[in-house]
Amino acid sequence: MExxxxxxxxxxxxxxxxxxxxxxxxxxxxxxxxxISGGIIDSIATMKLVNWLEKNYNFEFAAHEVDRDNLDTxxxxxxxxxxxxxx
Amino acid sequence: MxxxxxxxxxLESAARSYPDATALVDxxxxxxxxxxxxxxxxxxxxxxxxSVGTTDRIAIYTNKSAEFVSAIFATLKxxxxxxxxxxSAPAERNxxxxxxxxxxxxxxxxxxQHLFIDSYTLISELPGELLLLKNNKTQLLPSPDDLAYILYxxxxxxxxxxxxxxxxxxxxxxxxxxxxxxxxxNDCFSSxxxxxxxxxxxxxxxxxxxxxxxxxxxxxxxxxxxxxxQLISEQKITIWYSTPxxxxxxxxxxxxxxxxxxKLRLILFAGEVFYIHxxxxxxxxxxxxxxxxxxxxxxxxxxxYHKVADDLSVYTSTAFPIGKCCExxxxxxxxxxxxxxxxxxxxxxxxxxxxxxxxxxxxAVFFKEGxxxxxxxxxxxxxxxxxxxxxKGRADRMVKRNGYRIxxxxxxxxxxxxxxxxxxxxxxxFDKNNAATTITAFVCCISEAGESVIGMKEYCMKxxxxxxxxxxxxxxxxxPQTASNKTDLQQLKKRL
Numbered sequence: 001m002e003x004x005x006x007x008x009x010x011x012x013x014x015x016x017x018x019x020x021x022x023x024x025x026x027x028x029x030x031x032x033x034x035x036i037s038g039g040i041i042d043s044i045a046t047m048k049l050v051n052w053l054e055k056n057y058n059f060e061f062a063a064h065e066v067d068r069d070n071l072d073t074x075x076x077x078x079x080x081x082x083x084x085x086x087x
Numbered sequence: 088m089x090x091x092x093x094x095x096x097x098l099e100s101a102a103r104s105y106p107d108a109t110a111l112v113d114x115x116x117x118x119x120x121x122x123x124x125x126x127x128x129x130x131x132x133x134x135x136x137x138s139v140g141t142t143d144r145i146a147i148y149t150n151k152s153a154e155f156v157s158a159i160f161a162t163l164k165x166x167x168x169x170x171x172x173x174x175s176a177p178a179e180r181n182x183x184x185x186x187x188x189x190x191x192x193x194x195x196x197x198x199x200q201h202l203f204i205d206s207y208t209l210i211s212e213l214p215g216e217l218l219l220l221k222n223n224k225t226q227l228l229p230s231p232d233d234l235a236y237i238l239y240x241x242x243x244x245x246x247x248x249x250x251x252x253x254x255x256x257x258x259x260x261x262x263x264x265x266x267x268x269x270x271x272x273n274d275c276f277s278s279x280x281x282x283x284x285x286x287x288x289x290x291x292x293x294x295x296x297x298x299x300x301x302x303x304x305x306x307x308x309x310x311x312x313x314x315x316x317q318l319i320s321e322q323k324i325t326i327w328y329s330t331p332x333x334x335x336x337x338x339x340x341x342x343x344x345x346x347x348x349x350k351l352r353l354i355l356f357a358g359e360v361f362y363i364h365x366x367x368x369x370x371x372x373x374x375x376x377x378x379x380x381x382x383x384x385x386x387x388x389x390x391x392y393h394k395v396a397d398d399l400s401v402y403t404s405t406a407f408p409i410g411k412c413c414e415x416x417x418x419x420x421x422x423x424x425x426x427x428x429x430x431x432x433x434x435x436x437x438x439x440x441x442x443x444x445x446x447x448x449x450x451a452v453f454f455k456e457g458x459x460x461x462x463x464x465x466x467x468x469x470x471x472x473x474x475x476x477x478x479k480g481r482a483d484r485m486v487k488r489n490g491y492r493i494x495x496x497x498x499x500x501x502x503x504x505x506x507x508x509x510x511x512x513x514x515x516x517f518d519k520n521n522a523a524t525t526i527t528a529f530v531c532c533i534s535e536a537g538e539s540v541i542g543m544k545e546y547c548m549k550x551x552x553x554x555x556x557x558x559x560x561x562x563x564x565x566x567p568q569t570a571s572n573k574t575d576l577q578q579l580k581k582r583l
Binding site: 020021022023024025028029033037038039040042043044047048050051061063064066067 | 307310311312313314316317332336339340342523538539540541544545547548553554556558559560561562
């Protein structure tokens with residue numbers, strides 16, 4: 001489980017760094033960096049992230065699940081993905 | 088002589104004609120026309136007790152809700168002008184606006200009370216808001232006659248500027264909308280745009296004029312396409328009005344196929360260019376409604392319009408034309424000698440009264456021809472073979488994102504206030520395939536420690552609305568300069 005969580009975190013970190021933080025320095029984006037409330041991803045970027053997560057981890061977001069509680073940090077995203085895929 | 092119609096008369100008349108019809112639906116509840124007018128009257132009495140009147144302004148700083156709407160109508164009933172504040176924008180920017188327009192009183196969400204403790208007195212607690220009165224130290228500036236609202240937009244000097252609208256001018260637009268779109272009491276309007284955005288003038292007042300139902304979409308839901316698709320279907324919305332960005336998001340991410348939309352009859356879009364390619368994707372989901380491209384800066388509200396043809400193959404360009412001048416306006420293209428492209432100027436009594444407390448700026452944007460006052464939009468246009476106007480870009484450094492105006496200079500001014508930054512330049516680029524405006528900031532910092540993208544974004548988040556935050560920060564040791572020692576923007580453009 002621990003291994004799965006850290007793998008998801010690294011994948012998500014890679015996706016966000018590559019797409020939205022091209023000029024980032026290594027190690028700057030940590031598990032608790034606020035993504036939506038920190039202005040790093042806007043609403044379109046958030047939806048792209050949702051799409052990517054759905055495809056990569058093969059699950060579906062319910063409409064009300066697309067929110068900061070599940071998506072504002074890499075930590076929360078990884079936990080959410082694990083909850084959705086372990087049922 | 089008949090009585091001149093003011094905006095709040097529209098509610099009063101609807102409350103008489105359709106007292107039990109639903110006026111508003113927000114996240115919490117439904118409100119009938121009788122209840123809405125009664126709630127507005129209740130607050131009106133409290134404002135009158137503070138001797139609020141025609142020369143005053145009242146700021147409304149709360150989330151999008153039935154309470155916001157009754158505060159708007161209560162304000163209008165006193166004869167004062169309402170100033171809607173962006174609930175989601177940083178407090179610092181909002182405080183500037185509230186200070187700048189010199190309000191007499193403030194209706195504010197409880198969570199912002201701490202911002203106003205020093206200079207305002209608590210008068211009463213409303214359901215979710217507080218009514219605060221400004222501690223009267225100096226004489227307040229008087230509003231011009233008939234002022235109904237002031238909407239603030241991005242300013243090139245680095246500070247937002249207030250666009251003043253009278254009841255009479257707003258009514259011209261509302262009546263034009265009635266004649267053009269023929270709403271009925273059976274219609275159900277979306278209210279997607281926040282109240283500080285001029286699209287809301289249509290949603291609110293045209294809907295209420297016709298005794299129709301208005302679905303208030305709050306800040307969280309407004310940018311979440313999956314929830315929007317569900318809402319449009321469940322609430323049986325008939326008239327939808329938003330920016331193309333939101334419609335594109337719906338088509339791309341809304342999981343639209345999950346729902347049905349039989350009642351949807353009219354889709355209006357405005358605020359930015361809608362490209363035909365992404366539009367086709369939207370039309371696959373919603374083939375039935377009529378679509379209109381509406382164009383106009385906040386200073387004129389909608390001033391040109393184009394009904395989208397059923398057969399999209401008639402369009403040879405990549406974007407829809409902005410069409411022809413609205414019937415209550417006349418348009419003029421100001422151009423140099425033989426150039427077909429020129430600046431669009433809009434004349435008529437529907438235009439803004441001017442910018443609040445900005446004499447010099449007003450002198451620069453208005454001119455008179457005969458008896459008609461014209462506003463210079465700063466937008467470059469030309470005419471196609473059908474005599475339709477085509478939008479060709481801006482004469483200055485203003486860009487648009489999700490319909491919001493962004494003066495790049497306002498972002499630069501803010502960045503310059505960051506002690507880490509020595510110099511900066513902000514540029515934009517436009518990707519036609521994704522119909523997306525990208526904002527890039529080139530920044531020189533004092534030390535390498537300051538060169539953090541996340542740090543820069545956090546700083547912007549504290550001071551700017553989300554739509555103004557640069558997408559990309561590029562750190563340079565120095566900015567390239569032209570021979571005359573100005574920042575070489577052309578050189579930087581090559582790096583976008």
